[in-house]
Amino acid sequence: MTASDAISARYGRTPKRRRRDVLLLAGGGVFAALAVIAWVIWAGLDSPTQIQAKDLGHTLRNDERAVDVTWQLSVPVGTDTACAVQALNEEFAVVGWKVVEIPASERPLRTFTETVRVAQEANTGLISHCWLT
Incomplete structure (x- = not known):
C-alpha cells in the first residue's frame, strides 16, 4: 500500500466507499422520483368533483x-x-x-x-x- 492509498483509506476515500456513496445517492434519487410520481397520481385521482x-x-x-x-x-x-x-x-x-x-x-x-x-x-x-x- 502506498502512502497515498494509506491517506485515502484513513480519510474514507476508497473505491469501495465511492461505490457505496454512488449507490446510496442513486437509491435516494429513485426513491424521491417514485415519491413525486405517487403524489402526482394521488393528487390527480383525489379530486373526483371539479369546482x-x-x-x-x-x-x-x-x-x-x-x-x-x-x-x-x-x-x-x-x-x-x-x-x-x-x-x-x-x-x-x-x-x-x-x-x-x-x-x-x-x-x-x-x-x-x-x-x-x-x-x-x-x-x-x-x-x-x-x-x-
Missing part, C-alpha cells in the same frame, strides 16, 4: 360602501357549494369578505351576483375560492 369559479365583473357602489361581484360557478349537478367573495382596495388589501352558501341545482353552470359590504373604499371585487359543503 370552477370564474370572475365575470364587479360594480362599485361607493355611495353605499359596497361592491357587487358577478361570477360564474361550475359544479357537478346536485352538489351544495360555498364561495368566498371579497372586495379589495388599491393596495390589494381585503376590505370586504362574504361567504355565500349555494344550494344544489340541476344546472352545472350558473351565474351569481352578490353584494359585499366594505369597511373602506374598494376598487375591485372578485371570487376568492369555492368549496363543497
Whole structure:
C-alpha cells in the first residue's frame, strides 16, 4: 500500500466507499422520483368533483360602501357549494369578505351576483375560492 492509498483509506476515500456513496445517492434519487410520481397520481385521482369559479365583473357602489361581484360557478349537478367573495382596495388589501352558501341545482353552470359590504373604499371585487359543503 502506498502512502497515498494509506491517506485515502484513513480519510474514507476508497473505491469501495465511492461505490457505496454512488449507490446510496442513486437509491435516494429513485426513491424521491417514485415519491413525486405517487403524489402526482394521488393528487390527480383525489379530486373526483371539479369546482370552477370564474370572475365575470364587479360594480362599485361607493355611495353605499359596497361592491357587487358577478361570477360564474361550475359544479357537478346536485352538489351544495360555498364561495368566498371579497372586495379589495388599491393596495390589494381585503376590505370586504362574504361567504355565500349555494344550494344544489340541476344546472352545472350558473351565474351569481352578490353584494359585499366594505369597511373602506374598494376598487375591485372578485371570487376568492369555492368549496363543497
